[in-house]
Amino acid sequence: MDPNIKFIQGNEVCVEAALYAGLNFFAGYPITPSTEIAEHLAQKLPEQGGKFIQMEDEIASMAAIIGASLTGKKVMTATSGPGFSLMQEALGYAIMTEIPCVIVNVMRGGPSTGLPTSVGQGDVMQARWGTHGDHGIIALTASNHQDVFSITIDAFNLAETYRTPVILLFDEVVGHMREKLVVPEPGEIPIVERLRTSVKGGVDYHPYLPREDGRLPMSDFGGVHRYNVTGLYHDMWGFPSNNPSVVQGLHRHLNDKITNNVNQISRYKEYYLEDAECILISYGSAARSALHVVQERRPRGEKLGLLELQTLWPFPYQMIKEKCENAKSIAVVELNAGQVLRAVKRAVNDPEKVFLANRIDGVFITPVDIRNMLRFVQGRGA
Numbered sequence: 001m002d003p004n005i006k007f008i009q010g011n012e013v014c015v016e017a018a019l020y021a022g023l024n025f026f027a028g029y030p031i032t033p034s035t036e037i038a039e040h041l042a043q044k045l046p047e048q049g050g051k052f053i054q055m056e057d058e059i060a061s062m063a064a065i066i067g068a069s070l071t072g073k074k075v076m077t078a079t080s081g082p083g084f085s086l087m088q089e090a091l092g093y094a095i096m097t098e099i100p101c102v103i104v105n106v107m108r109g110g111p112s113t114g115l116p117t118s119v120g121q122g123d124v125m126q127a128r129w130g131t132h133g134d135h136g137i138i139a140l141t142a143s144n145h146q147d148v149f150s151i152t153i154d155a156f157n158l159a160e161t162y163r164t165p166v167i168l169l170f171d172e173v174v175g176h177m178r179e180k181l182v183v184p185e186p187g188e189i190p191i192v193e194r195l196r197t198s199v200k201g202g203v204d205y206h207p208y209l210p211r212e213d214g215r216l217p218m219s220d221f222g223g224v225h226r227y228n229v230t231g232l233y234h235d236m237w238g239f240p241s242n243n244p245s246v247v248q249g250l251h252r253h254l255n256d257k258i259t260n261n262v263n264q265i266s267r268y269k270e271y272y273l274e275d276a277e278c279i280l281i282s283y284g285s286a287a288r289s290a291l292h293v294v295q296e297r298r299p300r301g302e303k304l305g306l307l308e309l310q311t312l313w314p315f316p317y318q319m320i321k322e323k324c325e326n327a328k329s330i331a332v333v334e335l336n337a338g339q340v341l342r343a344v345k346r347a348v349n350d351p352e353k354v355f356l357a358n359r360i361d362g363v364f365i366t367p368v369d370i371r372n373m374l375r376f377v378q379g380r381g382a
Contacts, residue, residue: 004183010174011036011078013145013181014104015044017152018076020183021191023102024050025073027064029057029083032116033172034106037078058083062090062103069099070229072194072220074156078104081114081123084130091165092131093231095254098208098216100159100194102152104168106175107284109362118362119172121284121335127167128313134251136258138265139167139313143287145181148174150189151267151310157192158265162257163216169312171335173285173364194218201225208250209236214257259314266319267310272298276305278374279324280357281344282333283309285364290333292367293374312340320347329377330354333370 006016014037018026026045028038038054045052051068055061058079065075079087084105094101107123109115127139138158142151148170155166197217199205207227210216219225228238233247241247258265271294273279282290287308294304307323309316324330324344330353332341338356345351357373359365 004185006181006183007178008145008181009036009176009178010145010148010170011106011176012040013148014078014152014168014170015040016181016183017149018102018156019044019048020149020186020189021153021156022074022193023076023156024048025065025068025075026050026077027053027055027061027068027075028077028079029055029061031058031080031083033108033175034078034080034104036175037104037106058086059090062087062094065101066090066094066097066099069101070221072196072218072223074100074160074194076102076104078106080106080108080116081110081120082112084123084126088130088132092133092135094165095131095135095137096231096233097229098163098254099165100163101165102155102159102168103165104170107169107171115362117172119285119335119364120360120362121169121171121286122337122339122360123169124312124334124336124339127169134255136164136255137167137313138162138164138258138311139169140267140311141169141284142310143174143284143291143308145179147310149181149183153189153191154267157190160192160194161215162261163218164258167313169284171284177285196220197225199225206236207238208234210253210257262314262316262318265311265314266316268316268319269308269310270323271295271306271308273305273307273323275303277303277328278305278377279327279330280304280306280333280370281309281320281324281330281340282306283312283340284335286333286335289365289367289370293370296367297371309340315343315347317343317347320344321349324348328353331357331370331374331377333357333365335359335365
């Protein structure tokens with residue numbers, strides 16, 4: 001049997017991909033439905049020379065990976081809704097200090113303790129605006145195991161490229177379902193390594209001075225360079241500043257490095273959009289049912305198409321506008337009260353043609369649910 005072919009859970013796929021990407025430090029706290037990520041890394045990471053630490057809570061977990069990343073490690077933590085809420089202040093710190101890290105949130109029903117063992121996709125807007133202040137953020141997702149593998153590697157690559165936290169928004173169904181995974185050979189998927197400064201020492205190293213290409217070379221904390229790290233607005237040396245020009249410059253940089261690269265960051269998959277009169281837009285596990293509907297109804301003459309989003313933030317407004325320009329109706333399929341629906345309505349020329357197909361009861365949305373909604377839309381003459 002081919003050792004590169006596995007039949008495993010989505011959470012295990014995330015582990016395999018993180019190790020492939022070069023993960024060498026994980027700190028986390030067990031929480032349903034992400035616990036398997038910590039369980040498998042507790043065994044596998046030390047076997048590869050990495051460090052695994054179970055922290056006392058999610059606040060400490062986020063702080064630990066920030067510290068480890070500063071010393072030059074590729075880092076990750078994993079959690080679910082309540083733990084993700086606890087991480088928000090430290091997430092903002094990582095954004096301000098431009099520290100590469102990956103945060104996995106295997107979503108469940110909320111708010112509060114909610115539905116610990118049931119599926120939900122209610123953390124989409126929290127991923128975007130959970131921490132206070134204006135900021136850019138990258139959040140990725142996937143609907144099947146092969147894509148979970150590649151998108152997890154993308155998360156590490158983007159974190160290193162843009163010196164930023166990257167959030168992986170999986171959900172309980174993706175995390176716990178089992179299906180085939182083909183693990184690529186080493187080197188088959190490109191890996192972005194930490195960009196380290198070429199400055200040898202002394203005061204010439206500016207930890208927050210971007211190169212012409214926008215990337216910020218790093219120096220391992222505790223190494224040859226002494227520099228300041230603060231969550232306050234700071235100058236290119238890392239020292240706090242309330243100078244308006246410094247504040248505005250850093251603020252623009254933190255946002256622009258992501259929003260100006262939305263085309264490079266955006267990942268998506270499209271099915272039958274060329275002649276689609278009704279386009280389904282979906283992501284995560286819900287996209288599996290949406291794809292089933294499209295593939296079932298196309299042979300019957302229904303001009304359906306699917307746009308599966310894998311980058312949720314920065315939101316690909318222009319791409320969606322272009323892909324949906326000729327559609328008569330658009331149905332957003334998701335497991336919340338319409339969080340991506342709001343963004344899609346902002347993207348298209350006619351928001352009145354955008355409808356919601358959803359469930360918010362902890363039950364996975366089925367193709368039957370989606371077909372019933374489409375009949376309702378068609379009955380209204382959309």
